[in-house]
Amino acid sequence: MLQNFESRDGDYTEVVPPVPIPNTEVKCLKADGSRKARVGSPHLCIQSLSLWPVGLARGDAYLYNMGMRGLVSKRKFAIGTVVVLFLLSLNLISSQVREFVTSVSSPLQVSLWQAGKNISTFFGGGSLRTENEVLRQENFSLMQKVISLQDVESENEELRRMLELGLVEEFRMVMAEVIGKNLGEDVITIRGGQNQGIQKGMPVIASGTIAVGKVVESFSDHARVQLISADAGRTDAQIAGTETTGVVRGEGGQKLMLDLVPQEDELGMGDIVVTSNLGGVFPKNLLIGEITEILKAGADPFQKANVKPFFSLKSLETVFVITSLASPDLLDLRP
Amino acid sequence: MKQAITVFLALYVFAILQMSFFVHVFPNGLAPNLIILSVVLLSIFERRDSYASFAAALFGGLLLDVFSGGIIGFWSLGLGSASLLIKLVLEDYVRIPILKKF
Numbered sequence: 001m002l003q004n005f006e007s008r009d010g011d012y013t014e015v016v017p018p019v020p021i022p023n024t025e026v027k028c029l030k031a032d033g034s035r036k037a038r039v040g041s042p043h044l045c046i047q048s049l050s051l052w053p054v055g056l057a058r059g060d061a062y063l064y065n066m067g068m069r070g071l072v073s074k075r076k077f078a079i080g081t082v083v084v085l086f087l088l089s090l091n092l093i094s095s096q097v098r099e100f101v102t103s104v105s106s107p108l109q110v111s112l113w114q115a116g117k118n119i120s121t122f123f124g125g126g127s128l129r130t131e132n133e134v135l136r137q138e139n140f141s142l143m144q145k146v147i148s149l150q151d152v153e154s155e156n157e158e159l160r161r162m163l164e165l166g167l168v169e170e171f172r173m174v175m176a177e178v179i180g181k182n183l184g185e186d187v188i189t190i191r192g193g194q195n196q197g198i199q200k201g202m203p204v205i206a207s208g209t210i211a212v213g214k215v216v217e218s219f220s221d222h223a224r225v226q227l228i229s230a231d232a233g234r235t236d237a238q239i240a241g242t243e244t245t246g247v248v249r250g251e252g253g254q255k256l257m258l259d260l261v262p263q264e265d266e267l268g269m270g271d272i273v274v275t276s277n278l279g280g281v282f283p284k285n286l287l288i289g290e291i292t293e294i295l296k297a298g299a300d301p302f303q304k305a306n307v308k309p310f311f312s313l314k315s316l317e318t319v320f321v322i323t324s325l326a327s328p329d330l331l332d333l334r335p
Numbered sequence: 336m337k338q339a340i341t342v343f344l345a346l347y348v349f350a351i352l353q354m355s356f357f358v359h360v361f362p363n364g365l366a367p368n369l370i371i372l373s374v375v376l377l378s379i380f381e382r383r384d385s386y387a388s389f390a391a392a393l394f395g396g397l398l399l400d401v402f403s404g405g406i407i408g409f410w411s412l413g414l415g416s417a418s419l420l421i422k423l424v425l426e427d428y429v430r431i432p433i434l435k436k437f
Binding site: 083084087088090091094097098101105108109110112113115116117119120179180181182183184185187189216217224226314 | 356404
């Protein structure tokens with residue numbers, strides 16, 4: 001039985017199925033005597049001494065083609081390797097790279113920051129917003145006083161006096177303006193660096209004694225601050241006015257979670273979470289946030305809670321870097 | 336060359352805009368990531384034989400890396416891979432005849 005098949009170049013070639021003929025014995029059946037034939041299945045089209053599988057879908061043909069010439073050429077592979085090595089080697093001098101880029105970008109960044117601020121104030125309510133911010137700060141200040149008073153109630157008057165005499169230290173703080181924010185990674189850039197006495201690891205707070213984060217990189221006139229809500233952030237914390245302690249973990253996107261709180265400890269909605277002096281980064285009793293949701297699992301030895309941070313990254317414009325921090329166990333923010 | 340410099344400058348400005356201007360303008364931190372957007376658009380619309388989008392992805396990613404404080408190379412390699420993937424998919428599996436490649 002004879003049958004016609006359309007070949008790759010569009011002409012018609014006579015074939016003789018169904019007797020399968022090995023590919024090595026391809027017959028030339030064209031009248032013009034050219035080296036083209038298709039026999040049996042699977043079959044090959046032999047043209048100009050090149051082999052090409054016939055009847056493959058376009059994707060298969062593409063893969064075949066890729067396989068023939070290799071997924072990537074040696075040259076491209078070499079270029080790719082060089083690029084990867086170059087990028088990774090930049091990590092060795094990441095501080096210098098970042099300092100250079102930040103320094104170069106600083107003027108433009110400050111201008112755009114100011115422009116954005118003006119536009120935001122214009123469209124966002126102007127004086128009402130400012131007033132709201134002032135009231136918020138006042139609220140935090142009052143909250144701080146309440147927490148301090150709760151502590152005072154729970155302690156003996158004489159012991160408290162002794163603590164105040166011996167343990168309360170004066171901080172030296174540097175005020176720094178926020179000039180850049182990376183909302184995705186909870187990192188801010190502040191105007192103030194080594195020239196102002198700001199060093200890596202120093203705690204950063206906002207007005208109202210709200211814990212904000214810590215300095216992760218310090219350049220000559222700028223510093224990068226990782227917020228406590230950053231993914232890698234871990235802050236030792238306790239519930240204000242109680243002995244309940246835990247660890248506040250950053251979850252990115254300005255979200256916090258209080259973890260490692262023993263099941264037997266009582267957590268309540270709206271409880272205020274403050275820093276404890278265990279971590280060695282922050283002084284005791286800095287405000288962190290408020291519990292918004294308690295997560296208890298029966299099998300888990302610890303309970304967790306979602307915490308809404310008190311600082312608002314959007315309205316954060318000025319921060320304070322604590323530059324002289326004594327031994328953490330000697331520090332206490334109580335008045 | 337002129338086109339490349341323009342693209343690189345635009346990416347640099349986008350990165351700074353994202354760090355400063357957009358923080359105030361867009362509420363709740365929902366600012367668009369112009370660098371990712373640019374790389375994706377470049378990868379879609381550029382010519383088949385051009386590697387401008389790949390170079391832009393590396394540069395834009397590097398800027399994101401530098402401004403983010405994370406490991407340098409994370410964004411650059413991620414965006415570079417994404418750009419190549421988009422090109423591969425578009426070249427071999429998608430046809431958009433009305434779009435003019437540049």
